[in-house]
Amino acid sequence: MPTLSVVIASAARGEYLFRCLDSLREQATSKKVEVLVVDRCGGEHAERIARDHAFATLIPVELDHRPSVPELRAIGAQRATGEVVCIVEEHCAAAPDWLDVVERSFRAGDAAIGGPVADSAYAHPRDWAIYFSEFHNYLPPWEAGERFGLNGVNIAYSRELLLAEKDVLGSGYWEVALHPRLAARGAFRSVPEMVVHHAGPFDYGEYLEQRYLLSRVWGAGQRESASAVKRLMYLLLAPLFPLLLLLRIASRTSKSGFLPRYLYALPHLVPVSCAYVIGEWCGYAFGMGDALERVE
Numbered sequence: 001m002p003t004l005s006v007v008i009a010s011a012a013r014g015e016y017l018f019r020c021l022d023s024l025r026e027q028a029t030s031k032k033v034e035v036l037v038v039d040r041c042g043g044e045h046a047e048r049i050a051r052d053h054a055f056a057t058l059i060p061v062e063l064d065h066r067p068s069v070p071e072l073r074a075i076g077a078q079r080a081t082g083e084v085v086c087i088v089e090e091h092c093a094a095a096p097d098w099l100d101v102v103e104r105s106f107r108a109g110d111a112a113i114g115g116p117v118a119d120s121a122y123a124h125p126r127d128w129a130i131y132f133s134e135f136h137n138y139l140p141p142w143e144a145g146e147r148f149g150l151n152g153v154n155i156a157y158s159r160e161l162l163l164a165e166k167d168v169l170g171s172g173y174w175e176v177a178l179h180p181r182l183a184a185r186g187a188f189r190s191v192p193e194m195v196v197h198h199a200g201p202f203d204y205g206e207y208l209e210q211r212y213l214l215s216r217v218w219g220a221g222q223r224e225s226a227s228a229v230k231r232l233m234y235l236l237l238a239p240l241f242p243l244l245l246l247l248r249i250a251s252r253t254s255k256s257g258f259l260p261r262y263l264y265a266l267p268h269l270v271p272v273s274c275a276y277v278i279g280e281w282c283g284y285a286f287g288m289g290d291a292l293e294r295v296e
Contacts, residue, residue, distance in 0.1 A: 024098075
């Protein structure tokens with residue numbers, strides 16, 4: 001079985017990171033798996049990590065700019081010692097057997113394996129809206145087998161292959177810049193039992209801002225590879241996209257058995273879908289700006 005390292009980018013304050021670490025404490029310590037928390041928050045947040053979660057290694061980052069989440073992950077990947085680098089987002093909690101599943105599932109020849117992002121039985125429609133907006137492409141159930149569409153919040157990589165692409169590790173969405181390169185080097189596989197739970201509650205206004213920023217980063221990444229005609233078509237047709245996005249989410253949630261929850265969350269999903277498209281439009285039109293550094 002491969003040796004494992006877990007890398008978590010600590011970019012947002014609040015309780016998210018500590019819930020994530022609590023979900024890993026028992027399984028990581030019992031298996032002696034290193035957990036690296038790459039932190040840009042500092043202050044009392046970093047002190048609490050060191051004090052209350054001593055099983056994790058704190059890596060404070062102080063650069064001449066505000067490091068992005070991909071930069072934090074890249075630093076963690078380069079510091080990791082395991083043959084497999086597991087990435088979990090601080091807004092998620094790992095299932096109790098998450099590390100066991102990764103350890104027994106990762107095979108020679110794999111570039112990456114990943115699993116679905118489950119909900120946390122949210123009490124508010126706002127949190128369902130955020131969950132569906134972020135993860136409608138990654139809702140359970142999943143089928144085992146080859147799957148290129150793995151999400152960077154719940155994934156495990158071959159460290160050797162990951163570091164072979166270190167020139168893109170700090171840039172944009174890993175799913176855009178990194179995954180196509182890795183897929184040319186090894187297999188991408190779905191592991192349905194490899195589950196994390198997206199946590200809440202979230203501040204709705206803050207999320208709308210973050211959705212805009214994330215989408216602007218995505219749009220800027222697409223802009224780099226799109227032809228001038230494709231960019232122009234996107235910019236002209238963008239007013240139609242919020243409705244198309246809502247229909248796509250409805251389709252995905254229906255197939256996964258979440259349609260009643262989708263209808264419950266729909267009033268909150270409308271502004272989210274608008275923020276999504278506005279961010280993409282700005283990315284296509286003007287590039288990334290400082291959006292990546294502001295993502296949490």
